[in-house]
Amino acid sequence: MFSDYSMGELGAIFAMQGFAGLILFSVFVLMALGLAIIFGQMGVINMAHGEFMILGAYVTYLTSNVFADFLPALFSIYFFVAMILAFIASGLLGMFVEWAMIRHLYKRPLDTLLATWGLSLILQQVYRSVFGAREVGVTIPDWIMGSLPMTDMIEIPINGIFVMVLAVSISIALYILMYKSGWGRQVRAINQNRIMADAVGINTAWTDRMTFGIGCGVAGVAGSAFTMIGSTGPTAGQLYIVDTFLVVVFGGAGSLLGTIASAFSISQAQSILEFFLSGSMAKVLTLLTVVGILMLRPQGLFALKLRK
Amino acid sequence: MSNSEKHNGANGVNRRAVLAGGAALTASLFTPKLLRAQDFPTAAVNTTGLAVTDDTVTVGILHSVTGTMAISETGSVQAEKLAIEQINAQGGVLGRKIEYIQEDGGSDWPTFAEKAKKLLVSDKVASVMGCWTSASRKAVLPVFEQYNGMLYYPTFYEGLEESPNVIYTGQEATQQIIAGIDWVTQTKGAKSFYLLGSDYIWPRTSNKIARKHIEKLGLKVVGEDYYPLGHTQFNSVINKMKLKKPDVIYAIVVGGSNVAFYKQLKAAGIDMTKEKPLLLTISVTEDEILGIGGENIEGAYACMKYFQSLTNENNMAFVKAFKEMWGDDIVIGDVTQAAYLGPWLWKAAVEKAGSFDVDKIREASPGIELTTAPEGYVKVHENHHLWSKTRVGHAKRDGQYEVVFETADLVEPDPFPDGYQ
Numbered sequence: 001m002f003s004d005y006s007m008g009e010l011g012a013i014f015a016m017q018g019f020a021g022l023i024l025f026s027v028f029v030l031m032a033l034g035l036a037i038i039f040g041q042m043g044v045i046n047m048a049h050g051e052f053m054i055l056g057a058y059v060t061y062l063t064s065n066v067f068a069d070f071l072p073a074l075f076s077i078y079f080f081v082a083m084i085l086a087f088i089a090s091g092l093l094g095m096f097v098e099w100a101m102i103r104h105l106y107k108r109p110l111d112t113l114l115a116t117w118g119l120s121l122i123l124q125q126v127y128r129s130v131f132g133a134r135e136v137g138v139t140i141p142d143w144i145m146g147s148l149p150m151t152d153m154i155e156i157p158i159n160g161i162f163v164m165v166l167a168v169s170i171s172i173a174l175y176i177l178m179y180k181s182g183w184g185r186q187v188r189a190i191n192q193n194r195i196m197a198d199a200v201g202i203n204t205a206w207t208d209r210m211t212f213g214i215g216c217g218v219a220g221v222a223g224s225a226f227t228m229i230g231s232t233g234p235t236a237g238q239l240y241i242v243d244t245f246l247v248v249v250f251g252g253a254g255s256l257l258g259t260i261a262s263a264f265s266i267s268q269a270q271s272i273l274e275f276f277l278s279g280s281m282a283k284v285l286t287l288l289t290v291v292g293i294l295m296l297r298p299q300g301l302f303a304l305k306l307r308k
Numbered sequence: 309m310s311n312s313e314k315h316n317g318a319n320g321v322n323r324r325a326v327l328a329g330g331a332a333l334t335a336s337l338f339t340p341k342l343l344r345a346q347d348f349p350t351a352a353v354n355t356t357g358l359a360v361t362d363d364t365v366t367v368g369i370l371h372s373v374t375g376t377m378a379i380s381e382t383g384s385v386q387a388e389k390l391a392i393e394q395i396n397a398q399g400g401v402l403g404r405k406i407e408y409i410q411e412d413g414g415s416d417w418p419t420f421a422e423k424a425k426k427l428l429v430s431d432k433v434a435s436v437m438g439c440w441t442s443a444s445r446k447a448v449l450p451v452f453e454q455y456n457g458m459l460y461y462p463t464f465y466e467g468l469e470e471s472p473n474v475i476y477t478g479q480e481a482t483q484q485i486i487a488g489i490d491w492v493t494q495t496k497g498a499k500s501f502y503l504l505g506s507d508y509i510w511p512r513t514s515n516k517i518a519r520k521h522i523e524k525l526g527l528k529v530v531g532e533d534y535y536p537l538g539h540t541q542f543n544s545v546i547n548k549m550k551l552k553k554p555d556v557i558y559a560i561v562v563g564g565s566n567v568a569f570y571k572q573l574k575a576a577g578i579d580m581t582k583e584k585p586l587l588l589t590i591s592v593t594e595d596e597i598l599g600i601g602g603e604n605i606e607g608a609y610a611c612m613k614y615f616q617s618l619t620n621e622n623n624m625a626f627v628k629a630f631k632e633m634w635g636d637d638i639v640i641g642d643v644t645q646a647a648y649l650g651p652w653l654w655k656a657a658v659e660k661a662g663s664f665d666v667d668k669i670r671e672a673s674p675g676i677e678l679t680t681a682p683e684g685y686v687k688v689h690e691n692h693h694l695w696s697k698t699r700v701g702h703a704k705r706d707g708q709y710e711v712v713f714e715t716a717d718l719v720e721p722d723p724f725p726d727g728y729q
Contacts, residue, residue: 013551020543027541125374133378135567135599145604147577153550157575160543229575230540231567231599235376239538239564274544279535280507282544 012153021271023160026167027229028263031240032247033174034219036259039248041178041191041211043109044102047116049244050237051123052216055093056086056223057232058131061138068139076141083166083224090220095213102212103205106194120237127234135233144228159228166225170218175256177214187211250290252300262301266290343659345403353402353663356456359432360664365404367392367651368411368427370438370448375415376563381440383595384462384647385410386634388437391651394629401655402664409433417447424448428455434664435460437650440643442466442509449474458666460650463643464590464612466513467723472670475653476693478646479613480723481514484590487698488611489521491713492556492588500528502554502585504545504561504569507534511560514590517725518558530554535561540568546576549585559589566596570604580703581607593641594707602707613696614645614683615709626682639707645682652678653688685718693721 035049046052063082067075097119105112144162147155178184186207189197198204223237230236251262266286273282294300350362359366369388371381392406400406409431411423420439427433428451435458439445442465452459452473459474467480492498501522505511512534519529530552533545542565549557561569573580573587580587587608594616597605616627616639626648630640653676658664661672676688687695695718701709 009551013547016547016550017544020547023543024541128374128378133373133382134595135379135564137598137601139601139603140571145571145575147575149577155577157543157572157577159571159575226540229568229571231564233379233564233599235379236564238376239540271541271544275548278533279539279545283536283539 009153012151015154016156017271017275019156019160021268023157023163024267024271025264026160026164027226028243028247028267029167029171029260030163030218030222030225031244032251032259032263033170033256034215034217034222035244036248036251036256037174037178037218038212038215040255040259041187042106042208042215043191044105044212045109045113045116046215047113047241048097048120048123049219050239050241051120051127052090052094052219052237053223053226053240054127054232054234054237055090055123056083056220057138057227057236058127058136059086059089059220060224060227061131061136061232064139076143079141079144079224083221086220086224087217088220090223091213091217094216094219095209097216098209098212103208106208124234124237131234133234135231135236138227138232140228162228163225166221170221171256171260174218178256183207183210246287246290250294250300252302255300255302258300258302265301343399343401343403348402348662354434354665355663356665356667357432358434358664358666360404360434363404364407365401365664366407366409366431366433367654368424368431368433368436368438369408370411370413370420370423370427370436371440372413372415372444373410374412377413377415377440377444379563379599380595380643381413383641383644384437384440386638387462387630387640387644387648388651390630390633391648393633395651395655401658402662406651413439413444417441417443420444421447421451424451424457424459425455428452428457433457434658435654435666435669437462437647437654439463445469445474456666458654458669460647460654462647462650464646466510467725468513470691470693470723472692473666474692475650475673475688476721476723477649477653478643478694479696479698480693480721481510481517482722482725483613483693483696483698483719484611485514485518486521487715487719488588488590488609488700489518489525489558491611491700492586492609493525493527495713496555496583496586498527498555498586500530500552500554501556501558502530502549502552503532504557504559505534506537506539506560506562506565508537511562511591514560515558535565537563537565539565542569542572543576546573546578549578550576554585557585557587559587560591561589562591564599566592567599567601570600570608574604579607580605583607592703593643594639594709595641595644597703597707598639602703602705605703606705608703609712610701610703610709611698612642612701612709613698614642615699615701615711616640617701617708617711618682618684618699620682620684622680622684623682649678649681649686649694652680657688687718689721691721691723693723695720 038044038046060082067078144159147157149155186202190204247263251258270286273285354360371385372378396405413420437460439461440463461474462477464478464484503515505515589610592610656676657669657673661668673688674690678686698715698719699711700713702712
């Protein structure tokens with residue numbers, strides 16, 4: 001298939017293809033981090049994860065409109081403000097949901113699946129009623145939408161670099177939060193033994209609420225970033241939910257490192273396969289491989305050592 | 309309306325006719341012929357027990373206003389309601405005011421079938437304007453055929469269907485594809501094509517027709533790819549396109565994927581305004597551009613039968629009325645216009661048949677002409693599709709298309725092109 005092309009062309013394409021894989025990797029990491037915290041640390045199956053992401057996207061949409069109308073001079077940097085607001089909005093909604101719904105279901109983890117699925121339907125209809133059924137167009141500042149020409153052939157999309165930087169910084173921030181801070185120790189303690197954690201004086205209710213809020217907030221930031229590469233509509237969150245669960249489950253719930261490793265392997269496999277096969281076949285093969293590996297290793301790639 | 313009021317109404321007409329005799333006669337030369345209900349007794353125009361009374365007739369509207377398809381189907385609902393309101397303002401159909409019962413298909417195909425049955429069996433509606441996706445149409449088709457209903461279906465679709473119980477007011481695939489490919493080869497000198505689509509029946513069939521036509525012209529298809537519905541990562545296929553360097557990217561991506569595809573195309577440094585490669589799509593109407601953003605698709609070409617920017621008088625009036633009813637910010641895409649034709653075509657068929665009976669409407673439909681259509685003149689073909697012109701639009705930054713080409717004649721619908729059965 002490559003006989004018609006010169007070595008230079010092939011080299012350029014493979015370089016760009018490698019980069020495409022890295023972008024996909026960053027997208028997967030961003031999607032999955034919020035869910036990994038909630039699913040991994042709290043055991044809550046949050047089917048409304050996609051809707052929390054889309055809340056972030058809508059916040060970005062609103063912020064862009066506010067900047068365009070009132071602060072046109074600062075429009076080129078509105079995106080950073082939007083991401084912070086998205087984190088706050090999704091985080092607060094997450095804390096509210098935890099308080100109103102999730103905390104009553106900690107002993108019935110499977111019911112959280114149904115409850116959050118219901119929540120996702122409610123949120124979709126809320127978005128539809130507030131923003132309309134149609135997708136909204138989020139105007140992205142020009143500097144993010146361009147590409148960096150490296151050579152004649154190689155062009156690197158700036159939004160891809162942006163997503164990568166964001167994914168790396170959020171991963172590092174979460175790593176520090178979960179594994180280096182006192183709060184992270186509390187979260188992990190509760191995950192291992194809730195009653196004991198309670199007994200030693202950890203405020204489990206508050207820690208749970210914060211954990212859920214941070215997970216949702218990270219989802220909001222991801223949704224905000226995805227306005228650069230995807231659509232913003234009431235049901236757009238559904239586009240991400242399958243991939244997100246795939247990454248988290250394949251990586252092994254509860255392991256941040258597993259999530260990252262799984263995002264890396266799935267994204268590279270998919271991106272390479274997509275190049276050689278048609279898009280649908282690439283997806284089929286990726287999913288088949290994941291199913292196969294999960295059959296041999298149901299706990300995922302990296303699982304915490306648990307006493308059974 | 310009570311009986312006594314109805315009598316008053318009739319007396320009023322008589323009195324006015326007596327008092328203003330001559331003036332009324334002159335006026336009637338300039339206004340469309342007003343059909344009065346009493347000239348068409350209900351028992352005569354409705355022999356099959358439809359929901360027709362002495363002064364009303366009930367039709368159904370069946371679209372998704374919730375779920376993922378609501379994005380697309382909302383425009384159709386709006387257009388159908390506008391058409392019904394306008395028809396009522398002109399005196400209705402056979403002197404009867406149209407009332408509608410709206411049902412929500414909820415983006416779920418079995419629900420469509422269930423609601424279609426409800427409309428036909430319990431509500432006895434005289435006709436139904438509805439469905440959007442082929443999947444929903446296929447789901448309701450057995451219902452319409454079993455209970456002998458009449459469906460006015462607005463979406464451009466893959467063809468390969470011709471039901472006695474459906475009037476297809478959108479284009480079947482060949483009407484949308486052939487003229488566009490001819491145009492891009494003749495005026496732009498395109499020699500190679502890269503076909504891309506979402507992975508379901510419409511893009512696959514359309515690309516099959518496109519490929520056949522391209523190869524018949526002696527040109528080359530350098531790549532063909534399909535992605536699952538809702539796919540949001542197109543970087544790999546964009547790299548493939550960069551490698552194969554086609555003259556034309558022929559894209560039939562739908563739904564949320566559309567937004568991702570065009571944003572990533574732009575981010576990858578493919579500037580569509582340079583037309584190297586040129587992008588030709590049959591799946592992006594003004595509605596979709598709202599989500600994609602005009603700045604991300606500026607310079608692309610779309611092949612449709614209708615664009616909001618058409619400057620004929622019918623369309624100017626239609627756009628004005630649509631905006632008055634649904635707000636200034638609204639845009640009107642190809643399917644919305646086709647949905648608008650539904651009630652009008654039904655009205656014309658009822659009046660030609662002098663009856664609401666579905667069998668008589670079916671018989672009367674072929675040959676019906678509509679000179680007031682926003683897209684211009686259209687005619688119903690024997691095969692229940694419309695003769696329509698095909699047009700090519702050039703996407704502008706403000707989200708509108710500038711029409712750069714239209715076929716000289718109406719294009720004949722051909723739902724079963726050779727070699728596809």
